[in-house]
Amino acid sequence: xxxxxxxxxxxxxxxxxxxxxxxxxxxxxxxxxxxxxxxxxxxxxxxxxxxxxxxxxxxxxxxxxxxxxxxxxxxxxxxxxxxxxxxxxxxxxxxxxxxxxxxxxxxxxxxxxxxxxxxxxxxxxxxxxxxxxxxxxxxxxxxxxxxxxxxxxxxxxxxxxxxxxxxxxxxxxxxxxxxxxxxxxxxxxxxxxxxxxxxxxxxxxxxxxxxxxxxxxxxxxxxxxxxxxxxxxxxxxxxxxxxxxxxxxxxxxxxxxxxxxxxxxxxxxxxxxxxxxxxxxxxxxxxxxxxxxxxxxxxxxxxxxxxxxxxxxxxxxxxxxxxxxxxxxxxxxxxxxxxxxxxxxxxxxxxxxxxxxxxxxxxxxxxxxxxxxxxxxxxxxxxxxxxxxxxxxxxxxxxxxxxxxxxxxxxxxxxxxxxxxxxxxxxxxxxx
RNA sequence: GUGACUAUCGUCUAAUGGUAAGACAACGGUUUGUGGUACCGUGAACGAGGGUCCGAUUCCCUCUAGUCACC
Numbered sequence: 001x002x003x004x005x006x007x008x009x010x011x012x013x014x015x016x017x018x019x020x021x022x023x024x025x026x027x028x029x030x031x032x033x034x035x036x037x038x039x040x041x042x043x044x045x046x047x048x049x050x051x052x053x054x055x056x057x058x059x060x061x062x063x064x065x066x067x068x069x070x071x072x073x074x075x076x077x078x079x080x081x082x083x084x085x086x087x088x089x090x091x092x093x094x095x096x097x098x099x100x101x102x103x104x105x106x107x108x109x110x111x112x113x114x115x116x117x118x119x120x121x122x123x124x125x126x127x128x129x130x131x132x133x134x135x136x137x138x139x140x141x142x143x144x145x146x147x148x149x150x151x152x153x154x155x156x157x158x159x160x161x162x163x164x165x166x167x168x169x170x171x172x173x174x175x176x177x178x179x180x181x182x183x184x185x186x187x188x189x190x191x192x193x194x195x196x197x198x199x200x201x202x203x204x205x206x207x208x209x210x211x212x213x214x215x216x217x218x219x220x221x222x223x224x225x226x227x228x229x230x231x232x233x234x235x236x237x238x239x240x241x242x243x244x245x246x247x248x249x250x251x252x253x254x255x256x257x258x259x260x261x262x263x264x265x266x267x268x269x270x271x272x273x274x275x276x277x278x279x280x281x282x283x284x285x286x287x288x289x290x291x292x293x294x295x296x297x298x299x300x301x302x303x304x305x306x307x308x309x310x311x312x313x314x315x316x317x318x319x320x321x322x323x324x325x326x327x328x329x330x331x332x333x334x335x336x337x338x339x340x341x342x343x344x345x346x347x348x349x350x351x352x353x354x355x356x357x358x359x360x361x362x363x364x365x366x367x368x369x370x371x372x373x374x375x376x377x378x379x380x381x382x383x384x385x386x387x388x389x390x391x392x393x394x395x396x397x398x399x400x401x402x403x404x405x406x407x408x409x410x411x412x413x414x415x416x417x418x419x420x421x422x423x424x425x426x427x428x429x430x431x432x
Numbered sequence: 433g434u435g436a437c438u439a440u441c442g443u444c445u446a447a448u449g450g451u452a453a454g455a456c457a458a459c460g461g462u463u464u465g466u467g468g469u470a471c472c473g474u475g476a477a478c479g480a481g482g483g484u485c486c487g488a489u490u491c492c493c494u495c496u497a498g499u500c501a502c503c
Contacts, residue, residue: 050466071465122465130467147467173465226465258464285465292464307466315463315470374459 029302030431033281035069035114035170036219037106042281043297044068045427046116046305047420051076052086052109054310056413057420059111065389065417066424069113069170071305072105074163075120075155079146087166104168116171116305117164120155121226122285125178137177139194157201165209169221173283174202174248176226178255181265188230195228195254196242203246222249224283227272230255236268240275250281253301257287264292266299273300290319290366290426297430309419314412316372316404319422320384322365366422369397371415376401389421390414 033040047054047062050073054062062070077086089108106112124142127134135144141156157175164172175198177191206223209215225248229235243251257269269284273296276282284301287293293304309319369376371383379397387393391400391414403411 048466055466073466076466118465120465123467126465127467176465178465252465254465256464262464283465288464306464307468308464311463311466311468315468317463370461372459 029282029297029300031302033222033302035222037112037114037170040068040114041431042302043293043427043430044303045293045423046071046303047310047423048073048305048307049109049111051080052105054420055314055416056409057310057416059109061390061413061417062111062420063113065420066428067113067420068424068427069116070111071116071118072109072167072169073118073120073123074160074167075118075123077105077117077167078120078153078155078163079148083163083166087168104166106168114170116224117167117169117173118285118305119160119164119173119175121160121173121176122178124155129180137194139197141175141198157198158205161202161205161209164221165213171222171224171249172206173252174199174223174225176228176254178226178228179230181230181256181259183230185232188228188232188235191230192228192235192239192242195226195239196246199225199243199248200246203248222281224248224250224252224281226252226254226285227275228254229272231265231268233268233271236272237275240272244275244277244280248280250283250303251276252283252285253287253296254285257284257292257296264295266295269296269301270299276300290423291364293426294430309423310416312368313416313419316411316415317368317370318383318415319366319368319419321386321422321425322367371397371400372404373401383418384422387418387421387425389418391418 029042031042033042033044045067046069047067049070052072054070057065077083086105086108087103089103089105105115105117121142124135124144125137127144127147128136128142133145134147135142137143141154141159143152143154145152155175160175161172177194177198179188179191183191202225203223210220215221225243225246227236227240227243229237229239240251253269253272257265259265273282281303282301283303284293284296286306287296287301287304288306289308296304312319369383376397379401381397382392383395383397383400384392395414400411400414403414
């Protein structure tokens with residue numbers, strides 16, 4: 001069986017910029033992705049609700065922020081609270097209209113829009129990378145000790161798929177073998193081969209589970225694989241081609257899309273996108289800053305997830321639109337969109353500087369503020385006049401600074417929500 | 433009122449007859465498929481006045497303030 005659930009492309013780049021045509025490495029893509037929990041308009045961004053919660057924010061608030069889908073993490077959830085509990089979860093009893101039918105992650109966290117589960121491969125890699133005593137990678141799978149109670153676990157490709165079926169997510173990701181970009185070539189090559197072998201086992205288990213559970217084409221979850229290969233074009237090619245032969249609904253960019261200094265790796269990110277079939281989803285895992293998302297989208301990527309809006313929000317960094325109050329009409333919308341720099345210009349302008357510093361550019365469409373800075377002490381303006389979130393419409397910068405200063409949980413919640421609104425609006429701009 | 437003890441960054445604590453250390457707070461920065469309740473930097477003090485001494489935050493005296501005890 002070849003997974004090729006139709007991904008409707010409404011617009012595949014007829015109006016590609018000269019830059020994109022010249023580079024021939026990607027197209028701005030706008031389309032629709034059908035999941036069992038509903039259609040998602042692409043490109044889209046998913047906040048990370050790693051442990052079945054976007055820290056400090058409720059499902060209702062997430063919906064209002066314009067969040068289309070969420071990412072949960074297989075690794076975290078299998079350890080806590082455990083798959084069995086989520087599988088048994090029922091909807092909340094007190095409000096029938098808000099309940100989510102059946103068990104699984106949707107009912108558990110009361111979120112009825114699409115959910116993607118990450119495999120946990122990256123988390124285990126990260127865990128082992130930081131402390132080799134925490135586990136090891138074998139052909140069988142990833143062995144690791146729980147950070148919670150020290151118990152030993154073995155996460156195999158088959159087990160990862162089973163757990164994600166039990167979670168009852170809409171989109172799942174195969175177990176992969178990520179390596180740092182700095183890893184020796186032989187190591188990266190071996191990781192690619194292992195990623196391919198594991199992907200094959202995941203696909204086999206996936207098909208087995210679809211039959212076992214009697215899932216029809218309409219209600220089966222989508223399966224994504226991950227293209228590894230680090231900085232090496234030949235390995236990215238080998239990996240992508242191997243995965244495409246196995247067949248998946250979508251393909252992810254594995255590893256990091258920035259180098260140690262934070263430079264955006266345009267070449268390898270664009271090249272990898274060009275290896276993926278036009279009718280498949282392209283998932284840029286862990287991307288990124290607003291700048292990086294714009295760039296990746298221009299290079300042909302459709303889906304994004306990142307901790308940045310929520311983590312930065314919790315630490316008092318807020319994303320704000322450079323132009324204010326200009327999103328009521330189509331003309332104003334396109335004007336705002338036009339302020340999004342051409343990624344090529346960005347790459348040139350920033351050369352070897354950190355991609356995250358791009359926001360300091362005068363031409364950038366956004367900037368960030370650290371609300372904890374002294375300058376906001378008596379600033380009674382809205383955080384972002386162009387934003388219509390709860391924070392920006394009801395509270396002042398001075399008040400938010402105060403909330404952070406006194407360690408009030410409300411601070412992180414309002415800031416996270418604001419940043420999620422910013423990201424949702426950014427994706428909306430990219431779609432229009 | 434009398435006596436004893438104490439006085440060091442904003443706060444809490446070190447050390448020292450010769451450049452005063454640390455923690456927390458403050459200020460600034462970092463964070464990219466969430467071990468971030470983390471990480472990195474920067475400012476910041478010897479209560480006041482006198483004396484001894486080449487030199488005093490340190491030793492002595494007075495004052496001031498605080499704590500405790502007594503009246």
